[in-house]
Amino acid sequence: MTNEALQGIISSWFPNPDADKVSEITENSDVEDGSEEQPEAQKSINPSLLEFIEEGSQFLNVLVQPEQFYALMSQLKTNEETCFDYLFCLSGVDWGEDLGVVYHLESTIHRHIIVVKVKTEDRENPNLDSVCDIWYTAEFHEREVFDFFGIKFNNHPNLKRLFLTEDWVGFPLRKDYVDEINMVIK
């Protein structure tokens, strides 16, 4: 399937971003008890929930908000037209101000590829939804991302450090990580 067709299908799942947003805010305000720091006004600034980018990459990129992220991922896997059943790469990225995760997905039936990106601005306590129950491979990859970037994944069955020891301080692949003894800065 071409990138345009993919974009069309995915957009059709979230038909009216404004309507979605309104319902989402009201939903959230029902659930939230004020502990969430993010003000509601900030959400309404976002013009759309999905952002499609094709520039600077050989694949179609989708940038999704953390709130919509899990719904989009499970739809990408289960929808017959997209059927992205193979998560072949899951990378944590530190974009300077934002922390985020990049998911490379391929369909073993249609053989098309898409890249999904999700970002969070909270560096102190970054929290994203886990996709372990959609793709089993995510369990290990998310543990790796937690180990090196400190991103916590909600609903992960066994979220603990994978490569480093439990008492390791800091998250080495973050750009602001400092280790004066072991790191050689050129």
Place this chain on the structure above:
Amino acid sequence: MEQRTTIDKSFKSEPYQINMGPQHPATHGVLNLLLTIDGEIIQKVEPDLGYIHRSIEKMCERDSYQQIVHLTDRMDYLSSNINNEAVCLVVENALELEVPERVKVIRTIIGELTRISSHCLWWGIMGMDVGALTTFFYGFRDRELINDIFEETCGARLTMNYNVPGGLMLDIHPNFIKRVKKFIAHFKTKIPEYDKLLTENIIFQKRTKGIGILTKEDAISFGASGPVARASGYSCDVRKYHPYSALDKVTFNEALRTEGDTFARYKVRIQELWESLSIVEQLIDNIPEGEHRVKTNAVIKLPKGEYYQKVETARGELGVYVISTGTKSPYRLKFRSPGFSNLSLLSHIAKGGKIGDLVAIMATIDLVIPDIDR
């Protein structure tokens, strides 16, 4: 049975945990598996990783692209040339650099020889793990011949560093074609011997058939690739679906089986030996004349953007994901290693089996620990 009741009263059965590794010979490296077992039945396998983690991805963020090629040798050291090729391809694609046909053909030949060499070593160790020590010597005997060819052309036997962005470091040695042809003729008589010695061995078959079954759906969901996935009927050969270098010019069959057990994974690799041999045979007489390298700038700066390249190593799909901001080093570089994803399914397929089965399963998953602990 009634006599046993007194024993049952005094001994109660409970699951307990033991460590397998990090110095266990069957883990082929420093991998520690925490096994939860009930008697000899495995309930859970939890890998404890990081014994040789060097954080290659962090090192890449301060290195130039030429230097990164050298680091990739140290990941899956048995597929070192294919790893090098992956980084070179990603750089060449980003720079839109067209490498000569000669380079492509030589890269593919050496890549397939690397695969044969890796599978020879795997075959030797596979036999050894299930109790047939002889295979180790047979496998190493044939692998030596390939390593000698590499030594003559690349100067190194294992960590070859033969690829550079833009082509090859040096042209092939004058003896290369002659020796490769000699090897093909030799190895064609040896694979049937492998079959006679191990494949048809009834003890070996009993140790492997029906053990560690992986279904196609699980293989896809666990992100399995390479022979592990293809033994479950999941067609995933990167060489077929995303051909690179000269692989679009050759004809070969993707080794596929549907049983998904340990024996199927074994058979897929044996068939891959034949297929790789056939690829080398198709190309060795048709190496085009020309330059072995295109000149690149001494300091390579990739244009701003994101690049992804996948290649098929001996263990499966290796992905290189580069985010560049236009400087001489990548902003972020991620290696998607086949071993890491393949390891994640170990607990799933080993559950309910015996510890002896786990050794056989691990042998056919063909783990290389530095590939997992990048």
